[in-house]
Amino acid sequence: MTTITLPPQPCAVPLLTCRPSAVRECGGDLLAASAQIDDLGSFVAGDARVGDWTGRGSARYHETIAPIGRRADAMSLALRSVATRVDAHADELQRLLDRRTDLEERRSHLAGEVARLRGEITGATEDDAAALQAECDLVRRDVELFDADVTTWSSDLASEETAMVQAFQRVQEAEAVERIYGGVADPADGALASKPGADATPEEVNAWWDSLTHAQQQAIIAAAPGAIGNLDGIPAGPRNAANTVALDRDLADWTHTESLGELTDDERTWLENARAADEARRNIADRVDPVTGEPIETQIYLYDPAAFDGDGAIAISAGNLDTADNVAVVVPGFGTDAESAGYQADRAATLYESSRYLDPDASNASMFWIGYDAPDNAPWDEGFDGAGVVTESMATAGGEHLADTIDGLRASRDGEPAHVTAIGHSYGSTTTGHAAHDHGIEVDEIVFVGSPGVGGDTNDAGDTGIDPEHVWAGANSRDPIADLGNHGWVHGETVLGAGLGDDPAEDEFGANRFEAESETRGGAFSFGDHSKYFDHDTESLHNISQIVNGNDDAVEHADHVYDPWYDGVQDPEHDRDPTTPATR
Amino acid sequence: MSGRSVLAGWLLVMLMVGGCGSGGDDVEAEPVDSAALEQQRDRVRAASASLVTGVADALGGRASQTTGRVEGCESASEDELRTFRYTATGRVDAGPGASRPHLDALGPVLVAAGFADPTPGSRPGGSTLEGSSGDLTATLSELPGQGDYVLLSVEGPCLEVPEADRRDWQRRTDPESYL
Numbered sequence: 040m041t042t043i044t045l046p047p048q049p050c051a052v053p054l055l056t057c058r059p060s061a062v063r064e065c066g067g068d069l070l071a072a073s074a075q076i077d078d079l080g081s082f083v084a085g086d087a088r089v090g091d092w093t094g095r096g097s098a099r100y101h102e103t104i105a106p107i108g109r110r111a112d113a114m115s116l117a118l119r120s121v122a123t124r125v126d127a128h129a130d131e132l133q134r135l136l137d138r139r140t141d142l143e144e145r146r147s148h149l150a151g152e153v154a155r156l157r158g159e160i161t162g163a164t165e166d167d168a169a170a171l172q173a174e175c176d177l178v179r180r181d182v183e184l185f186d187a188d189v190t191t192w193s194s195d196l197a198s199e200e201t202a203m204v205q206a207f208q209r210v211q212e213a214e215a216v217e218r219i220y221g222g223v224a225d226p227a228d229g230a231l232a233s234k235p236g237a238d239a240t241p242e243e244v245n246a247w248w249d250s251l252t253h254a255q256q257q258a259i260i261a262a263a264p265g266a267i268g269n270l271d272g273i274p275a276g277p278r279n280a281a282n283t284v285a286l287d288r289d290l291a292d293w294t295h296t297e298s299l300g301e302l303t304d305d306e307r308t309w310l311e312n313a314r315a316a317d318e319a320r321r322n323i324a325d326r327v328d329p330v331t332g333e334p335i336e337t338q339i340y341l342y343d344p345a346a347f348d349g350d351g352a353i354a355i356s357a358g359n360l361d362t363a364d365n366v367a368v369v370v371p372g373f374g375t376d377a378e379s380a381g382y383q384a385d386r387a388a389t390l391y392e393s394s395r396y397l398d399p400d401a402s403n404a405s406m407f408w409i410g411y412d413a414p415d416n417a418p419w420d421e422g423f424d425g426a427g428v429v430t431e432s433m434a435t436a437g438g439e440h441l442a443d444t445i446d447g448l449r450a451s452r453d454g455e456p457a458h459v460t461a462i463g464h465s466y467g468s469t470t471t472g473h474a475a476h477d478h479g480i481e482v483d484e485i486v487f488v489g490s491p492g493v494g495g496d497t498n499d500a501g502d503t504g505i506d507p508e509h510v511w512a513g514a515n516s517r518d519p520i521a522d523l524g525n526h527g528w529v530h531g532e533t534v535l536g537a538g539l540g541d542d543p544a545e546d547e548f549g550a551n552r553f554e555a556e557s558e559t560r561g562g563a564f565s566f567g568d569h570s571k572y573f574d575h576d577t578e579s580l581h582n583i584s585q586i587v588n589g590n591d592d593a594v595e596h597a598d599h600v601y602d603p604w605y606d607g608v609q610d611p612e613h614d615r616d617p618t619t620p621a622t623r
Numbered sequence: 624m625s626g627r628s629v630l631a632g633w634l635l636v637m638l639m640v641g642g643c644g645s646g647g648d649d650v651e652a653e654p655v656d657s658a659a660l661e662q663q664r665d666r667v668r669a670a671s672a673s674l675v676t677g678v679a680d681a682l683g684g685r686a687s688q689t690t691g692r693v694e695g696c697e698s699a700s701e702d703e704l705r706t707f708r709y710t711a712t713g714r715v716d717a718g719p720g721a722s723r724p725h726l727d728a729l730g731p732v733l734v735a736a737g738f739a740d741p742t743p744g745s746r747p748g749g750s751t752l753e754g755s756s757g758d759l760t761a762t763l764s765e766l767p768g769q770g771d772y773v774l775l776s777v778e779g780p781c782l783e784v785p786e787a788d789r790r791d792w793q794r795r796t797d798p799e800s801y802l
Contacts, residue, residue, distance in 0.1 A: 143685075151720075332712060378702070399747060400748065567700075570699065571698050
């Protein structure tokens with residue numbers, strides 16, 4: 040009887056237990072700490088110097104603070120270097136985990152092959168021996184290759200861990216930090232010296248950014264996040280990195296000050312806005328892409344907790360604004376300030392989920408944009424901010440900001456231009472109308488939902504500056520706010536010059552009206568129906584998503600509101616039974 | 624004709640001050656105690672753990688992204704949600720020996736995890752298999768054009784929570800895996 044030699048069992052793959060996302064968070068914290076210490080260095084080199092103070096006391100003071108500044112700068116550079124290495128470590132750990140998964144699958148397959156051959160050999164005849172031995176030899180070779188790959192993987196893991204340990208050890212002692220980084224010029228300084236002025240176009244800003252080395256870009260993100268975080272023309276990726284550093288730094292700074300009981304009133308407001316931004320990014324990141332099942336990528340596109348007298352400015356995207364095929368910018372309306380970011384993030388996420396669900400082959404980014412001073416309180420409550428809602432002044436100013444944002448998004452992308460949709464909800468539709476009419480925004484689609492009017496100068500869809508075929512209106516028949524726009528020939532504007540402009544859902548406006556009824560709508564006007572346009576499984580979210588994806592043919596059209604001379608305003612949608620199209 | 628537009632802005636202000644319909648609209652639901660949503664979370668996570676393990680075994684694959692979260696269902700105002708549900712999701716990448724369509728093999732897995740009457744369906748770019756267990760719904764999805772994996776989600780019904788608890792539920796995070 041011929042002896043058949045079985046292949047050996049494949050070796051076990053060593054365990055690797057780690058969470059790269061936690062390592063990356065640690066890198067982010069280190070970068071935020073680096074920025075905090077850099078702020079101290081900048082303070083010592085700037086505001087801490089007292090030019091009008093001379094004499095021995097002054098000399099002593101300036102002698103004392105100079106080394107502090109130098110040490111702070113060195114420590115900041117050291118921390119930045121470690122943070123960058125930790126970030127790279129997270130990437131490498133993820134690669135190692137992926138490789139380990141592949142190895143486990145290969146091992147499982149090979150172990151199955153060995154078991155199969157063992158079984159076949161047991162019942163084999165002499166005639167089968169040669170063929171079985173040949174098969175065993177092939178599997179043996181695969182097992183040997185596999186074992187070699189496991190050895191390489193283990194070696195790569197050990198090398199990576201050693202490199203990470205060395206990166207920490209290199210700057211463990213203050214003396215080493217001073218020796219390596221003391222007096223070293225921050226690469227950010229030179230790069231910022233060539234930064235274009237405040238009147239630069241987004242294209243000029245983008246050209247400057249592209250001209251920098253990777254090291255200079257990373258240095259600016261860490262040392263001067265405020266210089267680029269909200270600058271139109273900088274791509275969303277670096278803006279997000281800079282704003283993440285700024286947000287983490289602010290949370291650490293102000294939370295510490297709060298724990299000491301030393302927060303000023305302004306700082307307390309800014310801290311609340313920072314916490315809302317933190318909540319918003321987590322709200323999106325906690326959800327999963329309906330096509331891949333993986334966490335949704337977030338990008339902080341705008342972060343300024345002190346903007347608009349403390350109302351704050353925050354814009355965060357679900358999805359990658361730099362690469363997405365379809366980009367949507369959602370402009371919220373009255374009652375919105377930075378503290379609304381958590382809820383607005385939920386809306387951006389539902390729009391992202393729905394758009395992806397309905398077209399899994401396209402990539403998407405949906406951003407909520409609290410980038411203007413929206414009316415958010417009543418005049419007798421916290422001041423006169425809310426009074427802005429009765430006029431178009433805040434929408435006019437906001438429209439300019441929105442147009443700048445869209446210009447920045449366009450200018451900062453490489454490759455194929457995105458299909459961009461601007462979506463204005465409530466007073467945000469008035470703002471969007473002003474952006475389109477006053478500045479000519481470069482978007483493919485404009486969507487007005489729950490609109491109280493799209494601005495006094497926008498008399499029809501053509502006034503938006505884009506093809507009226509791509510101007511859309513969604514109005515729930517029970518939404519009292521959507522009923523406030525001007526109708527017919529005689530209305531508040533023609534009589535008293537009041538109101539916020541025309542109703543975009545009316546026939547004379549010339550936009551496409553889409554179905555936007557809610558299954559849970561009230562029997563008559565109901566304020567709750569003003570806020571349901573972005574809820575899942577609603578006609579509105581379904582249709583907005585199809586528009587965002589450029590699938591105009593899939594949009595369910597609705598008959599327009601009309602205002603006959605012999606009667607009041609008529610809404611044909613009032614008596615139609617709402618549907619619940621799946622959006623998730 | 625309409626003279627109502629004259630009042631548009633001031634009505635908006637009044638709306639803000641009035642809480643923007645935060646008490647809900649004409650379709651009323653009795654606010655439940657937040658404990659009901661907490662219990663839903665526990666049941667969804669337990670059912671998801673059982674289901675994802677069964678799917679991974681059936682496909683000889685590996686499970687990932689096994690997390691859950693509280694999601695808002697219905698908005699109440701410009702910055703508030705009225706009803707919530709707990710949703711758990713996961714992904715199982717099929718093993719080398721698994722044959723497509725994967726959903727064909729997963730009906731018994733749904734039943735074994737307590738989700739009766741598996742019903743096939745479709746979604747854009749793929750197919751689904753759905754089952755229910757009491758008030759919980761489980762959905763398995765396969766998108767052949769996207770990769771060799773199955774997505775799963777388990778969720779409970781939308782529940783109204785007391786107004787005072789809404790913000791807390793909105794902010795709630797649940798990053799730990801249910802496995």
